[in-house]
Amino acid sequence: MDADVVIAGAGPNGLMLACELRLAGVRPIVLERLPEASEVPRANGLVGQVVRMLDRRGLYERLSGTPGPPQPQPRYMFGAFPLDLSTIEPNPVYMLPVPQRRIEEVLQQRALELGAEIRRGHELIGFAQDTDSVTVEISGPDGPYHVTARYLVGADGGRSLTRKLAGIDFPGITNDTMVSRTANAQVPLEYVDPGTGALSIPGYGVIPGLMHHRTERGLFLYGQLPGRPPVVSTGEFDVPPEGPMTLEELQDSVDRVLGVHLPLTPPDGDGPHLLRRVVGGNSRLADRFREGRVLLVGDAAHVHSAIGGPGLNLGLQDTVNLGWKLAAELQGWAPDGLLDSYESERRPVGQRVVMQTQAQSALIAPGNDVTRLRELFGELLTEPRNVQRIADLITGADICYHDGPHPLIGRWAPDLMVDGTRLAELMRTGRPLLLDLTPEAPFAAGVTSEASYAATVARDRVDVVAGRGESPIALLIRPDGYVAWAAEQDGVAEQDGLRDALARWFGVPQERPLTSATR
Known part of the structure; x- marks a missing residue:
């Protein structure tokens, strides 16, 4: 194999995926048809959960140029309505007003630091796949050639050739x-x-x-x-x-x-x-995000109106969801169905972005009937609970990938402090994290115990941190920042739930020791 993964497209999504794969020890090659990064102004920045995700990878300060974590914004907009965010708690609207070319510059720099290979002036022109690999045909400065990899990911935009060659339909309007x-x-x-x-x-x-x-x-x-x-x-x-x-x-x-x-x-x-x-514009969603060993992220998987700026929030979170799952598959420890969960989790999120951007487009249309609709909608926005719901929708803060006995399961992990250290700083490695802030830290102790842990889940895949925080809670956090398991006290049921969650998301035991830390 020439590479583990070939990524078609060196926009923000392709570069972010390369960073995530390298953090997980996977070898990607990124292909980009343009010989140099485009100077054409495009997106003006980032809004939504992705800002906090970049903070959890140590990229927020690089992009913002200022020290400290991101802070929520006091106002935003929806369908040309102002949203007063001072009335809601928590406020999920985080922004990072940085031009797309700067975002690409920082992500490329980080991908190269991590050891990714980026080939500019090299364009995917075809591929063939079998049960074990994908052979990618490439047009380069010195002529055509091919690369063999285990997987191919299309991050090549709304007109994605990867998607078309994979035979994936792109229905919409x-x-x-x-x-x-x-x-x-x-x-x-x-x-x-x-x-x-x-x-x-x-x-x-x-x-x-x-x-x-x-x-x-x-x-x-x-x-x-x-x-x-x-x-x-x-x-x-x-x-x-x-x-x-x-x-x-x-x-x-x-x-x-x-x-x-x-x-x-x-x-x-x-x-x-x-x-x-x-x-005009398109609102389209790929009918599937995977065809064999070919997967789609970002605009290759979904396009929609740019109103409200949801595109990079959606696409970059695709890549963070996919990266660790694809690495697990390549390294042979992925539980059954883990890679398929990329589509089952992210496609509904894309569907909701298409829905809310179409709704915003309807609210800005001309005509007296729309004006009457806006009067009603404006009344609804005087209620803080409705503002909260809209803010959660446009940022992706309402995402819940799966339910569980604790309300945090399936949702974005809260920004906790652990002995004076921010959770974001503990997630810079891109690894799963078991965080135990309960008295005596029984969950961390149980997992690091050779006898109990060896029977449940791989010993080399999860960082364990025990410490003190504002809340006596224990969380198992996936690399993409979402909670796989949570509990607030020790007990047989909670320990069993932790073992089940470890096995569900991170597989079966290996022989190497677990990485752990005590604070």
Whole structure:
């Protein structure tokens, strides 16, 4: 075998998967058709659970450039409605306003540090698979060649050739009624509130910064992130002109949507600057995420409206869910059905993102009937419990992969402190973690006991940490940050549940000793 895994695509999802596989001791080769990273502005940052996941891999500070853990945001938006997040607890809305090209740069740097091989200018053009391997045909700078690997993962975007060649259907809808125009552009400085970033437009009124604003004629957004030129965007339901997008076209669109003139001028600096027109959009979900030894992540598996910025949150969490499971399969210790749980867990999450982005698109459409719907929806958002539900939905904080006797089972592990150390710091290795904060730490002691542990689960796969925290709780946490088992006191039932969870997720015993630590 030339590699354990070939990953088609060196965008954020492909690079993150390479990092996860290398943390687990797997050898990936990443193929990318572009010889250099694209300078075209794309996503403006990350929002949702993925921000906390990156913190648990030690990548948040690299990306943010600031020390300390991420903090929740006081406000966000849904369907051009402002969400006051100060009324809810816990607030799950975390943001990381970093351009996609910087995200790719940091993830590539980390993948290379971990020993991943990245081949730029090399493009997947075909593959053949059998029961044991995948032979990938590649077009490279020196001509065609092939690589044999145990698995192939398509991280090659919405038009994924991997998906098409695997024969995986991509059902959904195409909406060609909306035209989105976006550009870096300056507005008159006297219109901008330097404290809040809001626009005060003569003849119209105040529009909050970095928030979608709906009118009867379309959608408008203005915002400026630190260190970057301002962005102006519109969404209209019309027929666009032919030819390249221009700033004058955006100017006309802004004036139509707002019904008043908002002067736009080119941004300062050399760029590259954003100037983009997108007609319509797709909402599609692959009918399966796996075909034999071929798997899909990110946009290769699902595409949807970009409203609310859910794409990278969804795709990067695909990769963190898949990475450890694929490594377990390759290393021969995966319990039955573990790799299949990637699709059974992540496909429903993709389905919910498609649902909520379609709902947001309906709420921003023009027309008096939509205005009436928005009046009702606005009333619902005066209730904190409804704001909580929407915030959980758009961030992925409502994910529960499986139920159990404790309410935390299947959910994101809370950000606990252990003897002054954050849980995020204990998860940097990407390994499963048994965390025992109960008095006398009986669960940690039971697992590290040779007699009991050897009969239940592999001894070299789980880190064990015993210590003190705010709550006397014990958690078995999967590498992707989700709770596999939880208990708050010792007892036969709890010990049995722990043994069952260890066997379910991390397999059967080996001979090497368990990694453990006591704090």
